[in-house]
Amino acid sequence: MDNSKIDAIKEFFTKDRFATNMGAQVDWVNDGCAECSLVIADGHKNAGGAVQGGAIFTLADFAFAVAANSLGKMTVSVNNSISFISASKGKRLIAKATRLSGSKRLCFYNVSITDDTGVLIADMSVTGYIKDIDMPF
Numbered sequence: 001m002d003n004s005k006i007d008a009i010k011e012f013f014t015k016d017r018f019a020t021n022m023g024a025q026v027d028w029v030n031d032g033c034a035e036c037s038l039v040i041a042d043g044h045k046n047a048g049g050a051v052q053g054g055a056i057f058t059l060a061d062f063a064f065a066v067a068a069n070s071l072g073k074m075t076v077s078v079n080n081s082i083s084f085i086s087a088s089k090g091k092r093l094i095a096k097a098t099r100l101s102g103s104k105r106l107c108f109y110n111v112s113i114t115d116d117t118g119v120l121i122a123d124m125s126v127t128g129y130i131k132d133i134d135m136p137f
Contacts, residue, residue, distance in 0.1 A: 008137035090115030
């Protein structure tokens, strides 16, 4: 994937205000795969002091969106299943979205969420619906 397309994808996803206001950022994207990250702040923590599940889910869903839409057609998630595996001891969360398979209308992704210490925090399976709408990049 050329740098101008990657830049256009990153620019497009700055409009995902919920995820970006939370601090999610696109680190890299390439042909249906993406990595996004989030620096953990106090505002991401629950009453018990761990990263809130909704913050982890949002980062994973954002990584899926970047990866799936990078292929050129608007794609939305229709089913997400997440397993929370471990509490983060790190300072940053990293979500890696990988395309497993797909057809004309459906795609299947795995998103693994680790922290900067290498611990697996959560794992998400996503089914996406591919619309007949071209992306602007």
